[in-house]
Amino acid sequence: MTDFSDAFAAALGLVLGLDSSLTEIVGLSLRVSLTAVAIAALIGLPVGAAIALFRFRGRFFIVVCVNALMGMPPVVVGLIVYLLLSRAGPFGVFGLLFTPTAMIVAQVLLVTPIIAALTRQVIEDLWIEYEEQLRSLGAGPGRAVPALLWDGRFTLITAILAGFGRASAEVGAVMIVGGNIDHVTRVMTTSIALEVSKGNLALALGLGMILLVLSASINAGAYLIQHSTKRWHA
Amino acid sequence: MTAPSDDPRILPLELDDVCFEAGGNRLIKDVTLRLEPGLKTVIIGPNGAGKSLFLRLCHGLLRPTQGSVRWQQETGAGRHQAMVFQRPVMLRRSVAANIKYALKLHQVPRRHRADIIDRVLHQTGLKRLADQPARVLSIGEQQKLALARAWALEPQVLFLDEPTASLDPAATHSVEEIIAAIHDAGTRIIMTTHDLGQARRIADEVIFINRGRILEAAPAGRFFEAPENDLAQAFVRGELLWWNKGQDNRKQGLPPKEGEG
Numbered sequence: 001m002t003d004f005s006d007a008f009a010a011a012l013g014l015v016l017g018l019d020s021s022l023t024e025i026v027g028l029s030l031r032v033s034l035t036a037v038a039i040a041a042l043i044g045l046p047v048g049a050a051i052a053l054f055r056f057r058g059r060f061f062i063v064v065c066v067n068a069l070m071g072m073p074p075v076v077v078g079l080i081v082y083l084l085l086s087r088a089g090p091f092g093v094f095g096l097l098f099t100p101t102a103m104i105v106a107q108v109l110l111v112t113p114i115i116a117a118l119t120r121q122v123i124e125d126l127w128i129e130y131e132e133q134l135r136s137l138g139a140g141p142g143r144a145v146p147a148l149l150w151d152g153r154f155t156l157i158t159a160i161l162a163g164f165g166r167a168s169a170e171v172g173a174v175m176i177v178g179g180n181i182d183h184v185t186r187v188m189t190t191s192i193a194l195e196v197s198k199g200n201l202a203l204a205l206g207l208g209m210i211l212l213v214l215s216a217s218i219n220a221g222a223y224l225i226q227h228s229t230k231r232w233h234a
Numbered sequence: 235m236t237a238p239s240d241d242p243r244i245l246p247l248e249l250d251d252v253c254f255e256a257g258g259n260r261l262i263k264d265v266t267l268r269l270e271p272g273l274k275t276v277i278i279g280p281n282g283a284g285k286s287l288f289l290r291l292c293h294g295l296l297r298p299t300q301g302s303v304r305w306q307q308e309t310g311a312g313r314h315q316a317m318v319f320q321r322p323v324m325l326r327r328s329v330a331a332n333i334k335y336a337l338k339l340h341q342v343p344r345r346h347r348a349d350i351i352d353r354v355l356h357q358t359g360l361k362r363l364a365d366q367p368a369r370v371l372s373i374g375e376q377q378k379l380a381l382a383r384a385w386a387l388e389p390q391v392l393f394l395d396e397p398t399a400s401l402d403p404a405a406t407h408s409v410e411e412i413i414a415a416i417h418d419a420g421t422r423i424i425m426t427t428h429d430l431g432q433a434r435r436i437a438d439e440v441i442f443i444n445r446g447r448i449l450e451a452a453p454a455g456r457f458f459e460a461p462e463n464d465l466a467q468a469f470v471r472g473e474l475l476w477w478n479k480g481q482d483n484r485k486q487g488l489p490p491k492e493g494e495g
């Protein structure tokens with residue numbers, strides 16, 4: 001139990017004291033994960049909607065692949081991005097390895113399949129309801145995509161949140177491609193891993209609590225948005 | 235308000251030997267028919283007769299597996315038709331935005347949209363609900379909105395698939411009034427119903443369908459006074475149409491008809 005009380009004390013101390021290295025770590029974590037989720041949403045929402053609405057050869061294969069990619073281990077994604085970005089790799093010339101950009105790239109790869117797969121499900125269900133009406137009004141699948149994404153907006157928030165949960169919680173990918181370099185690529189999950197291995201459990205727990213609170217706040221915000229707009233999607 | 239006169243007229247609509255099959259069953263059989271401009275046609279028949287399928291084939295939501303469905307003016311015919319479904323499909327937006335979206339799909343210039351929305355909401359009595367989310371409206375109001383949305387497009391032909399099937403008498407009455415107003419404004423009405431009273435109130439012309447086949451098409455007066463087909467006679471008398479599968483005799487004791495049963 002002392003670990004927990006020490007952790008609380010450490011966490012409170014860090015937060016109340018606005019510890020500069022802590023704010024740097026939290027800021028970078030949020031910047032990396034939110035950017036990755038934003039990019040993944042820009043890709044995953046239209047791709048998921050397209051898979052839902054269009055019938056083409058190999059569609060079944062793509063649906064299975066996207067669903068399977070939802071469960072891809074972060075360390076594997078990290079390793080792949082590492083190989084691609086390392087000096088000897090195809091994108092080595094950009095010198096991106098061990099930078100926040102590399103971490104964003106890895107998280108985009110992790111999050112996009114989650115958003116795409118959940119979007120496909122949401123849009124497919126909406127299309128079942130809307131298809132005849134929209135086709136009657138003159139909108140085939142192509143023209144229906146923006147309308148369906150807009151009408152599914154409240155449910156799609158959940159898909160984006162699931163993506164954010166994945167991005168903010170994973171440690172394997174950002175550790176491999178970022179390297180957990182102090183003041184450069186250190187984020188909350190990698191510092192927790194580091195503090196644990198150093199035996200600094202109180203600090204690790206303190207960071208963990210901050211991570212939990214941040215994650216809970218973002219989820220609570222999204223829930224409130226959904227709740228206050230419930231009558232629109234009754 | 236009238237349907238735009240400068241656009242080419244898409245009617246008459248000709249169905250030539252139309253069949254529709256699904257899952258190995260022939261659900262619409264050998265339908266040959268010509269629908270002229272002007273009238274209100276009501277398609278009646280028992281549940282499962284193929285009324286809704288017939289409308290969807292006419293509207294182009296389904297393709298016939300055999301035969302052809304041809305408008306006099308094929309190019310752009312889709313733009314001049316609209317359909318209202320049994321269960322109104324409301325987008326998750328405001329009442330006004332539901333109409334706006336339809337106008338946008340029909341490429342109605344932005345500057346005209348507000349006026350059209352205002353007019354059709356006024357005509358359907360939904361003006362005060364313009365900013366409400368469409369999906370919280372009562373089912374009757376939703377159906378009126380579906381009519382307003384269709385009316386906003388000023389279609390030459392409006393298909394209605396049992397538009398009052400789930401409505402109470404008061405809502406049914408206002409929906410029928412709106413349908414009459416849309417017709418008066420110059421739109422051809424083609425609707426299905428299994429409600430004989432409604433068919434009597436609305437129809438200029440009746441098409442009686444049973445088991446996927448048109449058994450009789452006649453002016454409303456003649457159809458209700460003296461239908462020629464035996465099943466149509468039974469239907470107009472308010473008798474129930476059914477028969478035992480595998481037996482060739484109908485419950486009413488009516489003689490079996492060739493190709494039926």
